[in-house]
Amino acid sequence: MSTDPRAAAEALKAAIDRHLDACAARAGEGDPKVQEAYDALRDAAEAYDDALFDAYEEVTPFEFAESPETGPGDTAAVPAPRRVGLYVRRDYAVRDLDELLAGARAAATQTWPEEAGPAPAEEIASPGRAVYELLNAHGVDGLDELAEDAGLDPVGGTLWVLAEDVADDTLFDGPFDDVDPERLLYRLDEVFEG
Numbered sequence: 600m601s602t603d604p605r606a607a608a609e610a611l612k613a614a615i616d617r618h619l620d621a622c623a624a625r626a627g628e629g630d631p632k633v634q635e636a637y638d639a640l641r642d643a644a645e646a647y648d649d650a651l652f653d654a655y656e657e658v659t660p661f662e663f664a665e666s667p668e669t670g671p672g673d674t675a676a677v678p679a680p681r682r683v684g685l686y687v688r689r690d691y692a693v694r695d696l697d698e699l700l701a702g703a704r705a706a707a708t709q710t711w712p713e714e715a716g717p718a719p720a721e722e723i724a725s726p727g728r729a730v731y732e733l734l735n736a737h738g739v740d741g742l743d744e745l746a747e748d749a750g751l752d753p754v755g756g757t758l759w760v761l762a763e764d765v766a767d768d769t770l771f772d773g774p775f776d777d778v779d780p781e782r783l784l785y786r787l788d789e790v791f792e793g
Contacts, residue, residue: 602653603654607647608647610647611643611644611647617636617640680763682762682763683760684763687759688758689753690753693750696726703730703733703749706733757789759786760783762782
């Protein structure tokens with residue numbers, strides 16, 4: 600059954616207002632009210648997109664990442680875990696290898712200021728070592744902030760929250776060996792336009 604696009608637009612506007620109010624009144628990083636408002640906003644935007652296409656064969660610029668089958672507060676599907684793991688992946692396209700290597704050499708100098716001058720070119724000559732140096736100096740969030748200046752274009756990322764066994768000892772030996780989708784509590788995807 601098709602929804603009237605005008606009614607879907609009104610529902611979307613209301614969802615935007617609720618999301619803004621929840622963000623303005625949030626109680627810390629993981630406020631569940633903000634997440635609920637986010638989910639409702641995404642659903643309303645998707646419903647508007649569908650209604651607009653059904654009525655006029657037009658689309659919106661919105662992109663909708665797939666949500667997990669279970670989510671926050673879905674206690675019937677997943678028992679409350681005593682430990683959770685955050686599995687993060689962020690992908691970058693290497694736009695300019697020379698910029699990446701130069702940025703990494705500068706980062707190495709910041710990390711080890713007692714060393715005179717920038718790191719020798721032969722020490723930082725591969726993308727893997729370059730990203731390591733950038734992460735070592737700036738951390739994961741810092742890499743996001745300076746990626747474009749370091750010759751990297753963000754492609755996107757995903758973060759999975761999984762229920763873990765309290766006695767799990769794979770954190771350092773095999774951290775990604777057992778990423779079981781059945782233990783997925785929540786998933787957040789980001790897609791960046793190229």
